[in-house]
Amino acid sequence: MEPATLAIGQLARATGTKVETIRFYEKTGLLPQPARTEGNYRAYTSEHLGRLSFIRRARDLGFSLDQVRELLELADDRDRPCGAIDAIASAHRAEVERKIRDLQALKAELDSLIDQCSCGTVAECRIIEALSPNV
Numbered sequence: 001m002e003p004a005t006l007a008i009g010q011l012a013r014a015t016g017t018k019v020e021t022i023r024f025y026e027k028t029g030l031l032p033q034p035a036r037t038e039g040n041y042r043a044y045t046s047e048h049l050g051r052l053s054f055i056r057r058a059r060d061l062g063f064s065l066d067q068v069r070e071l072l073e074l075a076d077d078r079d080r081p082c083g084a085i086d087a088i089a090s091a092h093r094a095e096v097e098r099k100i101r102d103l104q105a106l107k108a109e110l111d112s113l114i115d116q117c118s119c120g121t122v123a124e125c126r127i128i129e130a131l132s133p134n135v
Helices: 008-015 019-027 046-060 065-075 083-115 126-131
Strands: none
Touching: 008 019, 008 046, 019 046, 046 065, 065 083, 083 126
16 A cells, blocks of 8 residues: 655645745755656655654744754764754754844833833934934
């Protein structure tokens, strides 16, 4: 008995991925090319579903496509120590922490501008003043 296969639309629905994105992942090598049916339709297997789910989850966590590619290569070698995976995840976490600090600084700056608002006229608006160069 042949294993069940999925059409691209079914794979897209099962993973919450757009069809165009699946094709992009195939083109870039993140997702292996599927076999084709007699009618030349893509026939995805459970392995494709698992790999695409992995890609989606990694992307949802903010890993770059290059990082996802590295993680997939490492995941394909099941006997390898996971130190390289830890290094990728740690580097990504450091980048997330940097972005959080940047966003917190941005929030503080916006809070300061908003707190300076006296709700007067636009001509007196501290926010417009702060946004306008040399005004």
